[in-house]
Each structure stands twice: as C-alpha cells, then as structure tokens.
Amino acid sequence: MTRFIFRRLVAMVIVLFAVSLVTFFIFQVLPGGDPAVRMAGKQPTETQIEAIREEWGFNDSLPTQYLTTMQNLFSGDMKSYTTQLSVTEEIWHGLPRTLALAIGAAILWMAFGVALGLYTAMRAGHVSDRLLTVLALIGISMPVFWIGALMNHYLGYELSNTLGFELFPNGGYVEFTESPFEWAHHLILPWIALSILFIGVYSRVLRSNVLETMNEDFVRTARAKGLSERQVLIKHVLRNSLIPVVTLWGLDFAVVIGGGAILTESVFNLQGVGQYAADSIGQLDVPPILAVTMFGAFFVVFFNAIVDIVYAVLDPRIRLEESAA
Amino acid sequence: MAARDQTLGPDPGGSEFSGGLEVELTADERKAGLAGAGPYRLAARRLRRNRTAMAFGILFLILVLACIAAPLWAKHVAHREFDDIPGSSEMVTKGGEEVLIIDLSGVPIGPTWHGEYFLGADGSGRDAAVRLLYGGRNSLIIGIGAALITTFFGLVFGVAAGYFRGWTDSAISRLLDIIWAFPVILLGIALGTALALGGLKLGPLEVSGSSLLIPILVISVVYIPYLARPIRGEVLALREKEFVEAARAQGQGSLRIMFSEILPNVITTVIVFFPLLVANAVLLEAALSFLGAGVQAPEPSWGTMINDGVDRVVSAPHLAVVPGVMLVLTVLALNIFGDGVRDALDPRAKVKIDA
Numbered sequence: 001m002t003r004f005i006f007r008r009l010v011a012m013v014i015v016l017f018a019v020s021l022v023t024f025f026i027f028q029v030l031p032g033g034d035p036a037v038r039m040a041g042k043q044p045t046e047t048q049i050e051a052i053r054e055e056w057g058f059n060d061s062l063p064t065q066y067l068t069t070m071q072n073l074f075s076g077d078m079k080s081y082t083t084q085l086s087v088t089e090e091i092w093h094g095l096p097r098t099l100a101l102a103i104g105a106a107i108l109w110m111a112f113g114v115a116l117g118l119y120t121a122m123r124a125g126h127v128s129d130r131l132l133t134v135l136a137l138i139g140i141s142m143p144v145f146w147i148g149a150l151m152n153h154y155l156g157y158e159l160s161n162t163l164g165f166e167l168f169p170n171g172g173y174v175e176f177t178e179s180p181f182e183w184a185h186h187l188i189l190p191w192i193a194l195s196i197l198f199i200g201v202y203s204r205v206l207r208s209n210v211l212e213t214m215n216e217d218f219v220r221t222a223r224a225k226g227l228s229e230r231q232v233l234i235k236h237v238l239r240n241s242l243i244p245v246v247t248l249w250g251l252d253f254a255v256v257i258g259g260g261a262i263l264t265e266s267v268f269n270l271q272g273v274g275q276y277a278a279d280s281i282g283q284l285d286v287p288p289i290l291a292v293t294m295f296g297a298f299f300v301v302f303f304n305a306i307v308d309i310v311y312a313v314l315d316p317r318i319r320l321e322e323s324a325a
Numbered sequence: 326m327a328a329r330d331q332t333l334g335p336d337p338g339g340s341e342f343s344g345g346l347e348v349e350l351t352a353d354e355r356k357a358g359l360a361g362a363g364p365y366r367l368a369a370r371r372l373r374r375n376r377t378a379m380a381f382g383i384l385f386l387i388l389v390l391a392c393i394a395a396p397l398w399a400k401h402v403a404h405r406e407f408d409d410i411p412g413s414s415e416m417v418t419k420g421g422e423e424v425l426i427i428d429l430s431g432v433p434i435g436p437t438w439h440g441e442y443f444l445g446a447d448g449s450g451r452d453a454a455v456r457l458l459y460g461g462r463n464s465l466i467i468g469i470g471a472a473l474i475t476t477f478f479g480l481v482f483g484v485a486a487g488y489f490r491g492w493t494d495s496a497i498s499r500l501l502d503i504i505w506a507f508p509v510i511l512l513g514i515a516l517g518t519a520l521a522l523g524g525l526k527l528g529p530l531e532v533s534g535s536s537l538l539i540p541i542l543v544i545s546v547v548y549i550p551y552l553a554r555p556i557r558g559e560v561l562a563l564r565e566k567e568f569v570e571a572a573r574a575q576g577q578g579s580l581r582i583m584f585s586e587i588l589p590n591v592i593t594t595v596i597v598f599f600p601l602l603v604a605n606a607v608l609l610e611a612a613l614s615f616l617g618a619g620v621q622a623p624e625p626s627w628g629t630m631i632n633d634g635v636d637r638v639v640s641a642p643h644l645a646v647v648p649g650v651m652l653v654l655t656v657l658a659l660n661i662f663g664d665g666v667r668d669a670l671d672p673r674a675k676v677k678i679d680a
Contacts, residue, residue: 018503026515137664141656143608145615146649149635153642259511263612267635277511281518281617293515297507304506 005309012305019297024066027290073291082283087291091273097173098272100183101190101264102256109195110249113202117245118238120203121210132203139200148193148267156189171269190268194261198252202245209241216240247307254303258296364670371669378665385658388651392465395458402440405452407459408623415450417442426450432640447630447644448637460625461651467540467619467626468607474545475602476595479552484583484591486553487560498557501550509547513609516543517618535621540613544606552598556591563590593670600663604656611652627652 036052053059057068072078076088116132123129156170168189174182213219214237222236223229252260262274269275277292359367372378399406416423419437426446427433433446443454486497504512517540524534525542532538563569564587572582607627613619614628622629627648634645 015502015506018499019506022503022507023515026519134661137660138653138657141604141608141653141660143611143615143631143649143652145612145635146631146645146652149631149638149645150642150649153638153645157639255508259508262510262514263615266616277514278616281514284518284522286518289515289518293507293511296511300508301506 001313004312008305008308008312012301015301016298019301020070020294021066023290023294023297024069026293027286028062028065028069069290073294078287078291080280080285080287082280082285087287090276090288091291091295094271094273094276096176097270098257098261098265098274100176100187101194101261101270101272102253104187104191105194105198105256105261105264106249106253108191109198109202110245112195112199114206114242114245116199116203117206118210121207121214122233124207124211133207136200136203139196140204142196143263144193144197145263145267147196148190148264151189151193152268171267173270173272187270190264190270193267194256194264202248205248206241206245209244210237213237213241247311250303250307251300254300258299258303259292368666368669372665375665375669378662378668381658381661382665385655385662388461388655388658389465392458392461395455395462398458399452399455403443403452403455404441405455407451407456407625409451409455411446411450433637433644435641435643444647445641445643447633448641453644453647456625456630457627457648457651460627460630460648461655463537463620463624463626464607464610464628464652465655467537467544467610468603470537470541471544471548471606471610472599472602474541475548475552475606476599478545478549479556480588480591480595482549483553483556484560484587487557488564488579488583488587490561494557497553501553504546505550505554507547509609510612512547513543513613514616514618516546517613521618521621535624537620537624540610540619543613543619544609547609548602548605552595552602555598556594559591559594560587563587597663597667597670600659600666604659604663607652607659608656 036049036056036058057065060068069078073088076086078087079085080087080090116136120129120132120136151168152171155168156166159168160166160170169186172186174186176183219232219236222232227235259274259277261272262278264270265272265275266278273292273295277289280286280288354367354370359370362370395407411426413427415426417426417434417437418424418439419434419442424434426442427450433448433450434442435445437443437445442452444457445453447453447456482497482501486494507515520532520539520543521534524536525532525539532542569582569586572586577585610619610626611628611631614626615632617632620626620629630648631645631652634641634643634648638645
C-alpha cells in the first residue's frame with residue numbers, strides 16, 4: 001500500500017512538473033509577441049523597451065526565466081503586467097468566492113442529479129422518463145455563460161424591476177462575514193446556472209448505471225430472497241450505481257475549482273479566481289492567466305492523485321493492476 | 326421494440342455487445358430477414374428507425390445548410406454583409422414606418438420580421454440575422470474542423486500507442502496525460518490567448534492571430550486525449566486477436582496491419598464519438614470566443630455574438646437570446662443524433678466527453 005501511494009505521488013510530481021513546463025512554454029515560447037513592447041505603451045523608445053526587458057527578466061535564458069517564473073509564482077512576487085499587483089494575492093482574494101460557488105453548486109448538482117437519475121431509471125420508457133431525459137440533454141447542450149447571462153438579466157434585473165424588490169440580485173458577491181443571508185442570496189442564481197450542465201450529465205450517468213445494475217445477478221438474488229423493491233433499490237442497486245458517480249463528482253469538483261467556474265463567475269460578476277483570469281484575457285495580461293492555469297492544473301492533478309489513492313485503499317484490485325502493469 | 330427506438334439513453338434490455346463488429350439481432354430484425362446483413366447495414370437500419378435521432382439529425386443538416394447559404398441571404402434578401410456598419414442616419418422600414426437603425430439614445434432596432442434587419446440590428450447597427458448566419462458558419466467550420474483534426478490525431482496516437490506498446494505507448498500516454506491534466510477551458514484560454522497575440526509559425530506554415538485556424542487548432546488539441554485514450558484501449562485488445570496474428574503470420578508489415586486490420590475495427594468508436602466531438606467543439610468555441618480567446622472581431626461567431634449581446638442585454642436582450650438559441654439547437658441536435666448513432670451501433674457503449 002505504502003509503495004502504491006509513493007508511486008502515485010511520484011507520478012503526480014512528474015506530471016506537475018510537466019504541466020508547469022507546458023504552461024510556461026505556452027506563454028513564453030510560443031510566438032506571443034514581445035510583452036516588453038506591449039507594456040511600454042504607445043510609441044515607446046528602444047531604450048524604454050530595453051529597460052523593461054531588463055527589469056522583467058525577458059533577456060534571461062529560458063531555463064532562468066522558467067525558474068524565476070516558478071519562484072515568483074510561489075513566493076507571491078509575480079506581478080500583473082497591467083496593474084502591477086501581486087498575482088498570488090489576487091488569487092487568494094478570489095479563492096473563497098470560487099470555493100463558495102463550487103461547493104454550493106456541487107451539492108446542488110449531486111442531489112438533483114441523483115434524484116433525477118434514479119427517478120428516470122425507475123420510470124424508464126414512460127413519458128416522464130423521456131421528457132426528463134430530453135430536459136437533461138437540453139441542460140447538457142446549454143452554454144453556462146448564456147443561460148447564466150439570461151438568468152441574471154431576466155430573473156435578477158427584469159423581475160426585480162417588475163416586483164419592486166430583489167427576489168434575485170443582479171450579480172455581485174457579498175462576503176459571508178458581512179451577511180450570511182445576502183451571501184447565499186447572491187449565490188443562488190450562480191449555483192443553479194453552474195449546476196444545470198452537471199445535473200444533466202449526472203442524471204444520465206446514474207440512469208444508465210441503475211439500469212445496468214438492475215440486470216445483475218446479485219439484484220436478482222436480493223429479489224429472490226424476498227427483499228422489498230424499495231430495499232433492493234436502495235441497498236443494492238443505488239449503492240452500487242453511485243460509486244462511479246461519486247468518483248466523477250470528486251473529479252468534476254476539482255475541475256470546477258481549478259478554472260471550470262470561470263464563465264459562471266464572469267457572468268455573475270463574482271470576482272473569483274476564474275473571473276480574474278477572464279478579465280486579464282482582454283488586456284492580454286499574461287501573468288494572471290499563466291498563474292491561474294498553473295494553479296488550476298495543479299489542483300486537478302493533486303485531486304486526481306487523492307481520488308486514486310482513496311480508491312486504491314477501498315478497492316485492492318486497483319493496486320494489484322497498477323503494480324502488475 | 327417500438328418504444329426502445331425512442332429511448333435516448335442506453336437501452337436496459339439491449340443486446341450484449343461483445344466488442345469488434347458483432348451485433349446481436351433483435352427479434353424484430355430477425356423477422357425482417359436481416360440475419361446475414363453486415364453490421365453497418367444493421368446499424369443504419371436501426372438509426373433510420375429511431376425517429377427522434379433522425380429528426381434531430383435533419384435539424385442539424387438544416388442549420389448547416391442555412392449557415393452555408395449565408396451569402397445568398399446577405400446578397401439577395403438583406404442586402405448586407407456581415408461587417409456592414411451603416412451610417413448614423415441610415416433608416417429602415419419597420420412595421421410600415423421608416424426608423425433609424427440605431428435610435429438617438431443608442432438603442433439598436435429590434436426585429437423587423439422582413440428581409441432587411443430580420444432580427445434587428447446589433448450594437449454597431451449591423452444586421453443581426455446576417456451576422457447570425459455568418460457567425461454560425463464560423464462556429465460550424467471551427468466545430469467540424471476541430472473535430473476532424475482531433476479525430477486524425479486521436480486515431481494516430483491511439484492506434485500507435487496501442488499497437489506498438491512499449492516506449493511509444495509510454496511517450497504518447499504521458500503526453501496525453503499532460504493535456505488531460507489541464508481543465509479543458511483553461512488550456513483553451515491559455516493556448517487561445519497566446520496564439521491570438523502573435524499568431525503561429527510552424528516552419529512554412531504561418532497563421533495570423535485573427536485566423537479561424539487558431540481556434541480550430543486550439544480546440545482540436547484540447548480534445549485529443551478524449552478520443553486517443555479509448556482507442557488505445559481498444560487497439561491493445563485488438564492486437565491480440567487471432568485475425569491480427571494471422572496477418573502477422575502472413576508476413577504483413579505493421580503499417581499494413583494497422584490500416585487494414587486494426588483501423589476498420591476502431592472506426593465504430595470514431596463514428597460514435599464524432600457528433601459528440603463536434604458538439605463539444607462548438608460549445609468550447611463559444612466559451613472561448615465569449616471570453617475573447619477564440620474568434621477575433623470583426624469575424625462573427627455565435628460565441629462573440631453572445632458576448633456582444635450580453636453587453637447590451639438591458640436595451641436589446643434579443644441580441645443575446647438569438648445566437649444562444651441557435652447554439653443550443655445545434656448542440657442539442659448533435660447530442661441527440663449522436664446518442665442515436667451510439668445506440669444503433671452499440672447499445673451498451675458509454676461515451677462521455679467533459680464540457
């Protein structure tokens with residue numbers, strides 16, 4: 001077991017290193033224009049550009065630049081080209097907002113995804129199943145920034161104007177410490193918008209898992225020994241069908257925190273980590289995008305390793321497979 | 326079995342699919358005397374009988390045709406190009422009256438429901454309907470182009486890794502792991518921004534930053550592991566099969582075996598994946614363009630149009646609603662048609678691509 005964990009962690013470190021190299025490569029080596037020229041503003045002189053190059057280390061060799069970048073990233077010295085503020089500090093500032101959005105949405109999509117998946121599986125072939133299955137597909141096909149923007153406009157703006165009070169606010173974020181009620185109030189629409197896609201995916205996955213499990217021998221056995229349909233469903237079918245969904249949940253959650261919420265944050269103006277990166281795209285401000293990409297990928301790789309290890313602890317077959325390979 | 330044909334998800338009581346191209350017949354198909362029919366003929370018959378899938382497949386075709394015909398509309402009906410910016414005093418008939426295209430408070434006109442400015446104007450006074458069709462053209466070109474490139478590299482990497490195993494497999498798999506490690510949208514943004522800044526120079530190939538090729542390449546790279554990984558797994562199993570061994574015993578070279586023995590057996594997976602790849606590529610294009618890391622102005626795409634629309638959603642909400650509806654219809658049609666294709670070829674397969 002210790003050997004498996006050790007191997008998995010070593011693999012993780014290698015992937016992390018590769019990910020940081022690739023990210024660095026994307027921004028520094030791909031012909032992305034000279035950042036010094038961009039930073040110097042309009043009609044710069046050659047000396048100005050040279051000074052900026054010197055100051056930001058654009059003249060150093062690539063390995064040196066890579067090391068400096070990584071050092072700055074973790075020490076908090078990495079600065080935005082445009083605002084000159086510390087990128088790490090900005091990310092720390094946005095992180096609680098991203099977490100609040102991701103955790104709430106994850107709970108919502110798991111609960112509704114499972115409920116919907118179970119219900120449609122139970123009623124497979126009926127009108128309600130077909131209707132909900134089509135709804136789930138529509139949910140999967142809707143871009144989150146579009147449905148989010150429309151929700152924000154029609155429910156957050158138009159509806160408030162019609163009603164005369166704010167049933168839903170029109171975007172923005174309120175700190176939890178300031179007012180827990182307003183905090184949740186401002187997050188309801190983003191939570192729903194972000195969940196829609198995942199509810200669609202999860203209900204479909206669970207539906208097919210449940211239907212597959214129902215054909216298994218152990219379910220027939222459970223029925224044959226006289227368990228009630230309800231007991232069979234909950235104790236035998238659901239428990240087995242949930243395992244892949246829970247794995248999926250862990251991985252999707254990591255992806256959402258690691259940058260997947262970028263569109264939702266931007267549309268509802270939550271000022272989270274993702275929006276920080278999104279806002280930097282317009283200004284071609286490389287360090288924030290680089291930092292968020294790197295942190296996002298780090299988080300996903302780290303979370304994947306954890307999920308693998310937890311899985312291996314629970315299921316010895318995986319360990320054996322891994323060491324046999 | 327009529328009900329089965331309309332079920333969208335995997336079929337509960339469907340036939341066992343044992344891999345390769347063996348398809349078990351349903352009672353209905355046995356009755357129709359299809360016992361000796363080839364697997365693709367069977368699949369095509371099943372797909373044709375799936376009315377929902379066929380309806381949405383046709384819807385997708387209509388959308389594609391409408392967008393391809395964008396210049397016809399622009400020339401003969403709306404008399405405008407996608408980037409025609411009218412003068413500030415230009416008028417158009419709406420509801421029998423002559424009105425300014427952009428009124429004095431800066432609000433663009435809404436739908437006129439006739440040829441010119443059918444869906445109203447956008448913030449710069451450009452014809453929204455014309456842009457919608459040209460934008461759809463770009464979105465679909467990017468979606469289909471990216472899916473084709475992904476398929477090509479997914480096949481090359483997947484087949485090579487699975488067939489040669491050893492260090493080829495290790496090298497390819499690690500490379501795919503790295504792409505896989507990035508959240509799709511972040512890698513898309515990173516590549517999209519970097520390439521939009523300075524374009525791309527790959528030897529003789531030079532692509533400017535505003536070219537449609539940039540989003541096509543970015544999106545295709547991001548999705549390669551999603552196809553290459555399952556194909557690698559299949560090839561690993563296929564290469565041990567007797568027919569491959571027989572080919573090897575006959576002295577056929579690796580390349581020939583891969584083309585004539587392995588490739589025909591993984592095509593099923595490619596066919597199942599392709600519509601879903603296009604759907605996801607179109608969605609990713611929209612997301613990247615929405616954030617400014619995809620299609621660059623003044624070229625329209627559904628993503629950039631939603632972005633423009635959201636900026637003035639208060640005064641002209643239709644500008645945000647309409648391109649989104651087109652996008653949802655396209656992706657939905659592809660998803661439902663793709664489900665139908667999968668059910669027809671392999672009722673038990675599981676295909677999932679992350680958004």
